[in-house]
Amino acid sequence: MSEVPTDLRYTSSHEWVRLEDDGTVTAGITDHAQDALGDIVFVELPEVDSELAQGEACCVVESVKAASDIYMPISGEVFDTNQALVDEPEMINTSAYDDGWIFKIKPTDEDDIEQLMDASSYESELED
Numbered sequence: 001m002s003e004v005p006t007d008l009r010y011t012s013s014h015e016w017v018r019l020e021d022d023g024t025v026t027a028g029i030t031d032h033a034q035d036a037l038g039d040i041v042f043v044e045l046p047e048v049d050s051e052l053a054q055g056e057a058c059c060v061v062e063s064v065k066a067a068s069d070i071y072m073p074i075s076g077e078v079f080d081t082n083q084a085l086v087d088e089p090e091m092i093n094t095s096a097y098d099d100g101w102i103f104k105i106k107p108t109d110e111d112d113i114e115q116l117m118d119a120s121s122y123e124s125e126l127e128d
Helices: 031-037 111-115 119-127
Strands: 015-019 025-029 040-044 057-063 067-071 076-081 103-107
Touching: 025 031
Parallel strands: none
Antiparallel strands: 015 025, 025 103, 040 057, 057 067, 076 103
Protein backbone atom coordinates (compact mmCIF):
# COMPACT_ATOMS: atom_id res chain seq x y z
CA MET A 1 0.00 0.00 0.00
CA SER A 2 1.23 3.48 -0.87
CA GLU A 3 2.13 6.00 1.80
CA VAL A 4 -0.64 8.63 2.21
CA PRO A 5 0.24 11.29 4.84
CA THR A 6 -2.81 12.61 6.66
CA ASP A 7 -1.62 16.24 6.75
CA LEU A 8 -1.80 16.65 2.95
CA ARG A 9 -4.59 17.11 0.39
CA TYR A 10 -4.79 15.11 -2.84
CA THR A 11 -6.10 15.29 -6.41
CA SER A 12 -7.60 12.45 -8.44
CA SER A 13 -4.64 12.87 -10.84
CA HIS A 14 -2.26 11.98 -7.95
CA GLU A 15 -0.79 15.34 -6.99
CA TRP A 16 -0.47 16.30 -3.32
CA VAL A 17 -0.44 19.73 -1.67
CA ARG A 18 0.71 20.95 1.73
CA LEU A 19 -0.49 24.32 3.06
CA GLU A 20 2.51 26.03 4.63
CA ASP A 21 2.39 28.38 7.63
CA ASP A 22 2.94 31.43 5.39
CA GLY A 23 -0.13 30.62 3.25
CA THR A 24 1.84 29.24 0.30
CA VAL A 25 1.38 25.70 -0.98
CA THR A 26 4.01 23.05 -1.72
CA ALA A 27 3.07 20.45 -4.37
CA GLY A 28 4.35 17.19 -5.78
CA ILE A 29 3.20 13.77 -6.92
CA THR A 30 2.04 11.05 -4.57
CA ASP A 31 3.88 7.94 -3.51
CA HIS A 32 1.33 5.95 -5.53
CA ALA A 33 2.11 8.02 -8.66
CA GLN A 34 5.89 7.68 -8.37
CA ASP A 35 5.51 3.94 -7.78
CA ALA A 36 3.30 3.56 -10.87
CA LEU A 37 5.76 5.56 -12.99
CA GLY A 38 8.81 3.60 -11.89
CA ASP A 39 12.32 5.05 -11.94
CA ILE A 40 12.04 8.78 -12.64
CA VAL A 41 14.79 9.99 -14.95
CA PHE A 42 13.79 13.58 -15.84
CA VAL A 43 11.58 16.38 -14.51
CA GLU A 44 10.52 19.35 -16.61
CA LEU A 45 9.75 21.94 -13.94
CA PRO A 46 7.02 24.56 -14.37
CA GLU A 47 7.96 28.14 -15.19
CA VAL A 48 8.42 30.37 -12.15
CA ASP A 49 5.97 33.31 -12.13
CA SER A 50 3.49 31.43 -14.34
CA GLU A 51 -0.15 31.85 -13.32
CA LEU A 52 -2.07 28.65 -13.91
CA ALA A 53 -5.60 27.43 -13.36
CA GLN A 54 -6.47 24.37 -11.32
CA GLY A 55 -6.27 21.28 -13.54
CA GLU A 56 -3.97 22.86 -16.11
CA ALA A 57 -0.88 20.84 -17.13
CA CYS A 58 2.12 22.62 -15.62
CA CYS A 59 5.11 20.27 -15.91
CA VAL A 60 6.22 16.77 -16.92
CA VAL A 61 7.79 13.86 -15.07
CA GLU A 62 9.51 11.24 -17.21
CA SER A 63 10.33 7.74 -16.07
CA VAL A 64 11.82 4.70 -17.73
CA LYS A 65 8.20 3.68 -18.49
CA ALA A 66 6.47 6.88 -19.63
CA ALA A 67 6.20 10.67 -19.58
CA SER A 68 3.37 12.00 -17.43
CA ASP A 69 1.87 15.48 -17.24
CA ILE A 70 1.60 16.99 -13.77
CA TYR A 71 -1.46 19.18 -13.24
CA MET A 72 -1.94 22.29 -11.13
CA PRO A 73 -3.68 21.05 -7.99
CA ILE A 74 -5.06 24.54 -7.26
CA SER A 75 -5.15 27.83 -9.14
CA GLY A 76 -2.29 30.20 -8.44
CA GLU A 77 1.17 31.45 -9.29
CA VAL A 78 4.19 29.16 -9.32
CA PHE A 79 6.83 31.05 -7.32
CA ASP A 80 9.46 28.38 -6.68
CA THR A 81 10.60 25.05 -8.14
CA ASN A 82 12.75 22.28 -6.73
CA GLN A 83 15.94 22.81 -8.75
CA ALA A 84 17.57 19.80 -7.07
CA LEU A 85 15.31 17.61 -9.24
CA VAL A 86 17.17 18.74 -12.37
CA ASP A 87 20.22 16.74 -11.29
CA GLU A 88 18.46 14.21 -9.04
CA PRO A 89 14.96 13.48 -10.42
CA GLU A 90 15.00 10.15 -8.54
CA MET A 91 14.40 12.12 -5.30
CA ILE A 92 10.71 11.88 -6.21
CA ASN A 93 11.03 8.07 -6.00
CA THR A 94 12.86 8.09 -2.67
CA SER A 95 11.10 11.02 -0.95
CA ALA A 96 7.86 11.92 -2.75
CA TYR A 97 6.51 14.05 0.11
CA ASP A 98 9.70 15.72 1.37
CA ASP A 99 12.85 16.17 -0.74
CA GLY A 100 10.91 15.26 -3.90
CA TRP A 101 8.49 18.22 -3.85
CA ILE A 102 8.19 19.74 -7.33
CA PHE A 103 6.91 23.33 -7.04
CA LYS A 104 5.45 25.95 -4.72
CA ILE A 105 2.33 28.01 -5.36
CA LYS A 106 0.89 31.31 -4.16
CA PRO A 107 -2.80 30.30 -4.22
CA THR A 108 -5.38 32.47 -5.97
CA ASP A 109 -7.99 31.16 -3.54
CA GLU A 110 -7.03 29.18 -0.43
CA ASP A 111 -10.49 27.59 -0.46
CA ASP A 112 -9.34 25.52 -3.47
CA ILE A 113 -7.33 23.40 -1.03
CA GLU A 114 -10.44 22.49 0.95
CA GLN A 115 -12.01 21.11 -2.24
CA LEU A 116 -9.23 18.52 -2.61
CA MET A 117 -9.41 15.03 -1.13
CA ASP A 118 -8.20 14.30 2.38
CA ALA A 119 -6.04 11.23 3.01
CA SER A 120 -8.93 8.83 3.66
CA SER A 121 -10.78 9.92 0.51
CA TYR A 122 -7.62 9.53 -1.55
CA GLU A 123 -6.96 6.06 -0.08
CA SER A 124 -10.54 5.08 -1.01
CA GLU A 125 -9.95 6.27 -4.57
CA LEU A 126 -6.78 4.16 -4.79
CA GLU A 127 -8.78 1.07 -3.80
CA ASP A 128 -11.30 1.56 -6.64
